[in-house]
Amino acid sequence: MAFDTILTNGLIVTASDILPSGTEIGITAGVITALGLALPHGPSTKILDARGAYITPGGIDSHVHLAQKNSPTGDGWESGTRSAAAGGTTTVIAFASQERGDESLVPVVEEYLKLADGQSYVDYGVHCIVTNPTAKILDSEFAWLFEQGVTSVKLYMTYEHMRVPDRGVLEILFKCRELGMTTMIHAESHDMISFIIEGLERKGNTEPYFHALARPRIAEDEASYRAISLAELADAPILIVHMSSEVAVNHVREAQGRLLPVHAETCPHYLFLLSEEIKGKEHDHFSGAKHVCSPPLRHRMEDLEGLWRGVANGTFTTWSSDHAPSKYDHPGGKKLGLVDGIPRFSKIPNGLPGVETRMALLFGQTEACLPASEAKLSLSRFVQLTASNAAKLYGLSGRKGSIAPGFDADLVVWYPGVEGKRVIEQGKMHHDMDYTPFEGVEVGNWPRWTMLRGEIVWSDDEGGVVGKKGIGEFLKRGRGEVVMGRTGNVPRGMLGDEREYWR
Numbered sequence: 124m125a126f127d128t129i130l131t132n133g134l135i136v137t138a139s140d141i142l143p144s145g146t147e148i149g150i151t152a153g154v155i156t157a158l159g160l161a162l163p164h165g166p167s168t169k170i171l172d173a174r175g176a177y178i179t180p181g182g183i184d185s186h187v188h189l190a191q192k193n194s195p196t197g198d199g200w201e202s203g204t205r206s207a208a209a210g211g212t213t214t215v216i217a218f219a220s221q222e223r224g225d226e227s228l229v230p231v232v233e234e235y236l237k238l239a240d241g242q243s244y245v246d247y248g249v250h251c252i253v254t255n256p257t258a259k260i261l262d263s264e265f266a267w268l269f270e271q272g273v274t275s276v277k278l279y280m281t282y283e284h285m286r287v288p289d290r291g292v293l294e295i296l297f298k299c300r301e302l303g304m305t306t307m308i309h310a311e312s313h314d315m316i317s318f319i320i321e322g323l324e325r326k327g328n329t330e331p332y333f334h335a336l337a338r339p340r341i342a343e344d345e346a347s348y349r350a351i352s353l354a355e356l357a358d359a360p361i362l363i364v365h366m367s368s369e370v371a372v373n374h375v376r377e378a379q380g381r382l383l384p385v386h387a388e389t390c391p392h393y394l395f396l397l398s399e400e401i402k403g404k405e406h407d408h409f410s411g412a413k414h415v416c417s418p419p420l421r422h423r424m425e426d427l428e429g430l431w432r433g434v435a436n437g438t439f440t441t442w443s444s445d446h447a448p449s450k451y452d453h454p455g456g457k458k459l460g461l462v463d464g465i466p467r468f469s470k471i472p473n474g475l476p477g478v479e480t481r482m483a484l485l486f487g488q489t490e491a492c493l494p495a496s497e498a499k500l501s502l503s504r505f506v507q508l509t510a511s512n513a514a515k516l517y518g519l520s521g522r523k524g525s526i527a528p529g530f531d532a533d534l535v536v537w538y539p540g541v542e543g544k545r546v547i548e549q550g551k552m553h554h555d556m557d558y559t560p561f562e563g564v565e566v567g568n569w570p571r572w573t574m575l576r577g578e579i580v581w582s583d584d585e586g587g588v589v590g591k592k593g594i595g596e597f598l599k600r601g602r603g604e605v606v607m608g609r610t611g612n613v614p615r616g617m618l619g620d621e622r623e624y625w626r
């Protein structure tokens with residue numbers, strides 16, 4: 124059997140190892156079919172020379188907002204996934220989103236999948252945001268979601284129009300536990316935040332910077348601890364999304380120490396940017412609106428250091444973009460959040476672009492780009508955070524997230540040495556946004572090639588995005604694995620598993 128493609132001269136990085144140099148990747152029909160030394164070529168085998176560079180699994184960005192009704196100037200499927208491919212991401216998981224008034228999740232998911240159909244440059248899965256977990260939805264539609272391959276839900280503890288009270292969170296957690304689904308939680312205290320926002324507005328403190336004051340760390344710390352407590356009561360796996368606070372991360376670490384299935388996600392903006400950015404330019408404070416996201420960028424270096432520790436020590440399961448942008452300059456010159464010329468931070472859409480810059484920003488902090496003494500994480504940890512953990516947690520095991528026989532040939536081939544050094548600039552991005560929050564940030568490398576199922580879809584040195592719109596396939600996901608915490612051996616109280624008395 125001849126391979127369609129052999130990738131040679133690369134240094135292959137997996138979640139546990141860097142394979143011996145000389146190891147080649149043989150690809151047949153889009154799938155990795157062999158790893159070995161001096162693989163045999165046939166007459167039609169295409170040889171791709173990685174020239175001594177690292178090869179990592181194609182990125183899985185498990186937190187991407189595309190075509191969201193509540194951000195009409197955000198990226199759609201086409202531009203968002205084009206941007207993903209250009210940055211080394213071969214799978215995105217985006218959000219179908221229930222609005223409060225939607226009585227059924229069925230049309231929510233079906234209509235969302237229709238938007239994606241024929242538009243995507245990369246493979247994609249879908250999570251479902253649940254804002255109103257009625258008895259009908261829990262009793263019949265969660266099982267339907269699972270059958271569709273939508274095996275994870277996201278809930279919000281904050282935002283007036285989306286938040287689910289603790290009681291509803293519990294109902295969802297117990298249902299997800301029963302079905303083997305994963306619950307993602309946006310953890311910020313709604314009551315603290317709404318109380319502060321009211322006070323800030325009353326006092327006329329409404330410029331973008333006050334967004335950071337409106338959502339203090341304690342609001343994230345408290346809600347994260349509460350989310351962990353609810354998960355402990357339900358004994359159900361959770362992932363706390365986009366964590367930004369050192370104290371909240373310590374709550375997670377403590378829970379993991381007790382073998383609770385508590386996962387955490389963080390995003391590049393919390394590790395590369397400080398809240399200073401939200402002050403905007405000297406004569407244009409409103410430009411700080413470009414950096415408004417929730418939780419907000421933090422103030423203290425301690426938070427950044429705490430987050431980097433979590434990246435290195437395994438507390439974080441995933442490194443996601445939370446790509447959730449809105450355009451800064453709107454058609455017609457109307458800036459959202461500027462109401463009759465007066466800045467109103469509470470009206471600025473939350474979220475930043477970042478699907479394209481996610482991989483390179485983290486790769487630049489590994490020993491591939493920095494002296495070992497300065498590297499913030501190992502290359503294997505990079506692979507876990509950007510691909511393999513998300514594959515396991517979200518039910519893509521065996522197909523995505525690893526470089527091994529049987530897996531899809533989704534790969535990133537980096538540049539050797541310093542050839543890949545780049546400065547991030549809006550002009551080089553492939554999203555449909557008018558800014559990048561990382562403007563001017565230098566990264567030690569950039570994906571030279573992104574390969575999706577054996578085909579080059581991004582070629583930095585020859586043509587840019589060369590994959591075709593619509594080649595991305597919908598991924599019907601299965602049951603997630605518990606990446607953190609125990610895999611059995613449930614602790615028992617005085618009466619055994621006491622839940623049996625009330626569930």
Ligand code: URP
Binds near residue numbers: 415474
């Ligand atoms: O600021 C953010 N993160 N907005 C996007 C929606 C979300 O909460 O993930």
Ligand code: ZN
Binds near residue numbers: 364365417
């Ligand atoms: Zn969120």
Ligand code: ZN
Binds near residue numbers: 330408
């Ligand atoms: Zn001002």
Ligand code: ZN
Binds near residue numbers: 186188445446
């Ligand atoms: Zn988000």
